[in-house]
Amino acid sequence: MDECSCLTLRKFVSYGSFFFFVLVWFGLVCWKKFILLLLLQKERQEGGEMLRKGPFCISDVFWLATCTLLCLMAVAAAYETRPEDGLREHKCVHDEVAIPYNALPYTDVTYRSGIRNMKVFSVFMTAAREDIRFHVIFLLNKSCSGVGQFVPNFLGDEVRCTADDILTPKKIRMIKIMVKRACNFLEQAILVDPLDELNVMAESCPFLGHSSLRVTEKDYVLFVTANPRSSARGVIAWARSCERISTGRPSVGHANFIPSFFGEYATENDIHVAMHEITHALGFTDLATNAKSHVGPGGKVVPGFARVLRPKLGKVVTLVTSPKVVEVARKHFGCPTLDGVEIEDGGKSGTAGSHWKKRILYEEALVGSITSANLFYSSFTLAYLEDLGYYSINYSMAEDNFRWGRNRSCRFLYNKCNDQDEDVDEFCFGNGNAMKTSCTNDFLGMGSCDIMRHNAVLPVDYRYFTDPRMGGSIPLMDYCPSVQVYSNWNCISEVTAEVPNFLGNEMGQHSRCFSSNLVTGASPFFSTGFRCFPMVCTKSGQILLRVQGQTVPCPLNGTAGEADTSHLRGVQGKIICPAAILLCRDKERNISSESFHYSSNMIEEPVTAETKRSASEFTKNSSRLCEERVKCAENINSFFPACRVSAQRILDCFGRDCPLAMRMWIDRTALLEQCRHPKLIAELCLDGWMGAHRLCAIASSTSAATAIYFPIIVVCVMLLAIVFF
Numbered sequence: 001m002d003e004c005s006c007l008t009l010r011k012f013v014s015y016g017s018f019f020f021f022v023l024v025w026f027g028l029v030c031w032k033k034f035i036l037l038l039l040l041q042k043e044r045q046e047g048g049e050m051l052r053k054g055p056f057c058i059s060d061v062f063w064l065a066t067c068t069l070l071c072l073m074a075v076a077a078a079y080e081t082r083p084e085d086g087l088r089e090h091k092c093v094h095d096e097v098a099i100p101y102n103a104l105p106y107t108d109v110t111y112r113s114g115i116r117n118m119k120v121f122s123v124f125m126t127a128a129r130e131d132i133r134f135h136v137i138f139l140l141n142k143s144c145s146g147v148g149q150f151v152p153n154f155l156g157d158e159v160r161c162t163a164d165d166i167l168t169p170k171k172i173r174m175i176k177i178m179v180k181r182a183c184n185f186l187e188q189a190i191l192v193d194p195l196d197e198l199n200v201m202a203e204s205c206p207f208l209g210h211s212s213l214r215v216t217e218k219d220y221v222l223f224v225t226a227n228p229r230s231s232a233r234g235v236i237a238w239a240r241s242c243e244r245i246s247t248g249r250p251s252v253g254h255a256n257f258i259p260s261f262f263g264e265y266a267t268e269n270d271i272h273v274a275m276h277e278i279t280h281a282l283g284f285t286d287l288a289t290n291a292k293s294h295v296g297p298g299g300k301v302v303p304g305f306a307r308v309l310r311p312k313l314g315k316v317v318t319l320v321t322s323p324k325v326v327e328v329a330r331k332h333f334g335c336p337t338l339d340g341v342e343i344e345d346g347g348k349s350g351t352a353g354s355h356w357k358k359r360i361l362y363e364e365a366l367v368g369s370i371t372s373a374n375l376f377y378s379s380f381t382l383a384y385l386e387d388l389g390y391y392s393i394n395y396s397m398a399e400d401n402f403r404w405g406r407n408r409s410c411r412f413l414y415n416k417c418n419d420q421d422e423d424v425d426e427f428c429f430g431n432g433n434a435m436k437t438s439c440t441n442d443f444l445g446m447g448s449c450d451i452m453r454h455n456a457v458l459p460v461d462y463r464y465f466t467d468p469r470m471g472g473s474i475p476l477m478d479y480c481p482s483v484q485v486y487s488n489w490n491c492i493s494e495v496t497a498e499v500p501n502f503l504g505n506e507m508g509q510h511s512r513c514f515s516s517n518l519v520t521g522a523s524p525f526f527s528t529g530f531r532c533f534p535m536v537c538t539k540s541g542q543i544l545l546r547v548q549g550q551t552v553p554c555p556l557n558g559t560a561g562e563a564d565t566s567h568l569r570g571v572q573g574k575i576i577c578p579a580a581i582l583l584c585r586d587k588e589r590n591i592s593s594e595s596f597h598y599s600s601n602m603i604e605e606p607v608t609a610e611t612k613r614s615a616s617e618f619t620k621n622s623s624r625l626c627e628e629r630v631k632c633a634e635n636i637n638s639f640f641p642a643c644r645v646s647a648q649r650i651l652d653c654f655g656r657d658c659p660l661a662m663r664m665w666i667d668r669t670a671l672l673e674q675c676r677h678p679k680l681i682a683e684l685c686l687d688g689w690m691g692a693h694r695l696c697a698i699a700s701s702t703s704a705a706t707a708i709y710f711p712i713i714v715v716c717v718m719l720l721a722i723v724f725f
Helices: 003-009 015-046 058-075 118-128 169-189 268-282 323-333 379-387 600-604 615-620 622-634 643-654 659-668 678-684 688-699 704-724
Strands: 109-111 134-138 150-152 158-160 190-192 195-200 213-216 220-225 237-244 250-257 305-310 315-320 437-439 445-449 483-490 511-516 530-537 543-547 550-553 575-577
Touching (some): 134 169, 169 250, 195 220, 195 250, 220 268, 237 268, 250 268, 268 379, 323 379, 437 530, 543 575, 622 643, 643 659, 643 688, 678 688
Parallel strands (some): 134 220, 220 250
Antiparallel strands (some): 150 158, 305 315, 445 483, 511 530, 543 550
């Protein structure tokens, strides 16, 4: 049975469905009473007794079988994986809102004492640079507070507010978290000439209506708003520069977030969207025009961009050719003769020209549309900022551990996507059914190939199939098909985790997608499927997985193959591991034992196929196993902010057979004491009161297992009651 055929079972045990099931139960009871009345009337008419076989009548046996089947359905939580539930896409419209760089007004600043002499400054400016310091000003008083209200969109128009546009306290909190996290990253990655004083001119940011102000000990002023757009489809946020200082560095900017796109939780992708937009306001705009000239071969000064013909692509492309960008690109792609990095030429004016080409840098944070499970703020973007001249970069912050195009050679860049080496799996040609589910190229989630038939024929250069209307769904990809992740199956997004967890999934930053039919407890098997498991790479190159708090080793030699699940307790099924090189590809930047903590014996002495132990042996050593479960729980560094996920991790670590160990471990933590202040817990949890309730339910004296499975138990009791009512 394919998981995708079981869509209607997902969330069958959710609390909303529970109440619906109560109504169904009531209807079944009434129906049976009606049938019994009819049978009783017939019996009286015939003057005989109802035939019985054993202690129950035949109808009771039928109802008992029906109840059993429905109970099994209730615990079968196959995940909904419909292609139409794709990842929320962000289309950047920076060029539509940006003020041309040459039109930015200059503002007065005072450099830090000791570097005010410009002659000395020009010599030692790089050595004197320090981490950039942001001064963020939230201007939310003009945001939507009611349906039908008209508010400015800061682009010269007014927009009528809908219910989704209302800026609720939770949305305010989420936006503030996003901006804070984004600024924290950029402050560690980017260095500038430090300022003692920065003067902001009144109304330098168009339509914002801000007054003039003087800011001390800060290097960049960022105004943040949260107002809707008149045509907000696919646009999550936008940003622009408003002022610059004498060196040309932007010093004031404005970022606007579209409130209808945000819920209660800030995902890593949301935070990277904030980083993306703020980077535009820092000067990542109109890449070719603003790329700085440099000294080329023979001492000749050459522009920072070039337009060249790519014969095998069948078009002229615009490249960034500045030195650091080329250096980074040659290393990433494994192309020592690369002449530059493509600038996006697709999309409308809001996208083309101010982003990296999505076809070659699909997951990079500064591509023109965001459709991947994760984004990486990489050395590509940092190198462009450094080549502008007024920034220095801390490359240790670069997120370079993305797989797209890595070591694919020059052919990946110069040839069309249907003319690549056989091992290139970034694109999904010849994969059979386009709707068939699979792990994404980077193993960060699950999705399906986005091949579709368009309403019109595609441009000649972008036709890869016999049918001229067939192609990928994304124009910025040159219509190259790729596996698009589903929004509800993003392995690294903790907020997508489900409780109860019948398929053994555990979402988080260290989780990856694996082919598996694994289920927990008595849930029914599925012939195919995919799961999210936390993983770690050992020094020897072996992949270890964590499943329900237990370690599962992949093949010892790092080859693709079946993981050893023979020792798992309370779990059944198989897991297929990819070759370790796909997930442990970079010794410097892999998911290693240093970044994901297992206990030492889990890393050095995994249970392999050669040392299988039976369930009875594990039962005899249950005390020792419970001690190992405590070690698993000690790896939970913090309960906050993803409280529901933390609660599930605690349950996954201890399983169903170590309640005393879990009780003793919880007593040693501060969780029980913290739960005496529920309001404080709710403020710490991204999922608010719901997360606080889930976490504190475990800390209370009530059994954690009972807290999770209570609705299922009640449902089953109600079903069985139908038989004896």
